[in-house]
Amino acid sequence: MNEERRSTATAKLTRGAVAISVSVVLAFSLSACGASSENTAAPAGLAAIEPSAAPTPVISIKREDVTEVLPFDAVTVDDPTRDIGQDAISVTGQDGSKVLTYEVTYTDGVESGRVVVAENVVAAPVQQVTSIGTRQPYVAPAPVAASAVGGCDSNYAGACVPVASDVDCAGGSGNGPAYVQGPVTIVGSDVYDLDRDGDGVACDR
Structure with missing residues (x-):
């Protein structure tokens, strides 16, 4: 009788141990699956972070005045009051100047473009003029020996110029x-x- 009870108890303990083992294995498997699932999900804190937008460039516009030189030009003119070869500058040339107003664009403090918005001539250039002599120079004839033709010097005509140490116009x-x-x-x-x-x-005068 006692042997039978002991056998029955042993069988129950054995079945209980098997059931406990199976429960432990299943619980461990389910726990591992849950941990794996949690590990593959994105952390809650990082999921709310979005990529930052590019910074907006700072654009400013300023005006700038720049002075430029206006070079003079040169011309020549015929001058009948000057002998040939006696050229001279009758008007001296002078450079002028003008002011250009630029609208300059800066992007983040660096110049990125400019355009002329105004132009003002401060001083106009003065044209240089060179006078070119065109008059044929007078060439005196070779001197000839003075001779008294009726008391007149033969170097002159139209009136009698007397032969003397000096003669002046009356x-x-x-x-x-x-x-x-x-x-x-x-x-x-x-x-x-x-x-x-x-x-x-x-x-004659």
Whole structure:
């Protein structure tokens, strides 16, 4: 009787141990699955973070004045009052200037573009003028020996220029001692320097 009860108890203990083992294995399996599922999910704190947006550039616009030089140009003109080869600058050239106003754009403090919005001429350039002589210079004929033809110097025509130590135009400021009433044409050498303006005719004024 006792042996039978002991066998029955042993069988129950054995079945209980098996059931406990199976329960432990199942609980461990379910716990492992739950942990794996939790590990694969994104952390709650990181899930709310979104990528930050790019910073907005700071754009500013300023005005800037820049002075520029306006170079002068040069021309030449014929001048009949000057002998050929006697060229000269009659008007000296001068540079001018102007002010350009720029609208300058800066992006984050660095210049990124500029455009001209105004232009003001401060001083206009002065054109340089060079006068070119076109007059044929007077060339005195070779001096010839003075001869007294009826008491007149053969270097002159149109009036009798006396042969003397010096001859001046009558009515002028000369002090002689001899005088001639013009006009007198120079046909040789103007030995008495009567033709003061060099036009070939003396005592005509």
